[in-house]
Amino acid sequence: MLIEIDFNSNEALYIQLRNQIILGIAKDMLRDGDSLPSVRQMANELGVNMHTVNKAYALLRQDGYVKLDRRNGAVISVSMENKSHHVENIHSNMEMIVAQAVCKNITLEEMQKLVEDMYDTFSSARPQIDIIVEEKE
Amino acid sequence: MLIEIDFNSNEALYIQLRNQIILGIAKDMLRDGDSLPSVRQMANELGVNMHTVNKAYALLRQDGYVKLDRRNGAVISVSMENKSHHVENIHSNMEMIVAQAVCKNITLEEMQKLVEDMYDTFSSARPQIDIIVEEKE
């Protein structure tokens, strides 16, 4: 998987790396069990310092996206615990976006479509747990 | 309108102030034509430096939320220009949120409801252009 870092971005390098990996998981380019390059190897590939990568990995572990151990390095392992915590997090992050949309007269329908399209983009290649829909009789 | 600043937050003070004002507009607590306290007065009220407030005001002007001039201070004036630019901005901001939601198995329906509820919260007190709903016969 290709990870691109923009050194001219105002976003911190370790945040960019973390985001790229989360996007990779969402797009199913990184799956449970996949190994990420070691902190030193990834740092060498990206041309950044080891500690910058370590910071990103530590953040990913903290948020339940990878598990780290000394033998296997960083392994993708998305935790489904603390879902309510994540919903809260998403809620607060979403608040400013929706507030801006309301101010700028962007309709709810436009926002809904934006979310739906983006959802499709991510989940189109992902294995769905609930493809089978039970119909009420 | 009450503006609260958290000095212990890791979010920059001028960003907090900017966000609070955008939220105020979204909640219709600040309306077109309303004047904001001058940079010095606002700084005094919040207990922050004048330049911190000036930074927030300059940012709000840049994003089309207020107009600044020497006689009237900062006046709420939401610009509807550059809508495509704002949609792009919202799109990129939303991408990481939706990516996280997909990773954490938060369904599209849950996200849609989140957006809808939040939209209602903001727009409930706002003047609606399309309150009248035509019913099909």
Added chain:
DNA sequence: CTTCTGTTATAGCATAGATATAACAGAAGA
């Protein structure tokens, strides 16, 4: 003429981001 406004300039201080170098403990393989 005084007082308010936004605006700009300069300086100092603290924190965060990124780098560099180094070392440690644990696990794997020769």
Added chain:
DNA sequence: TCTTCTGTTATATCTATGCTATAACAGAAG
């Protein structure tokens, strides 16, 4: 056992950002 890899921790240095402080300027209002 020895080497090599892993994540982890500890310092130190440099730069950029955030915040404050003090000061000054131009324009508008009373």
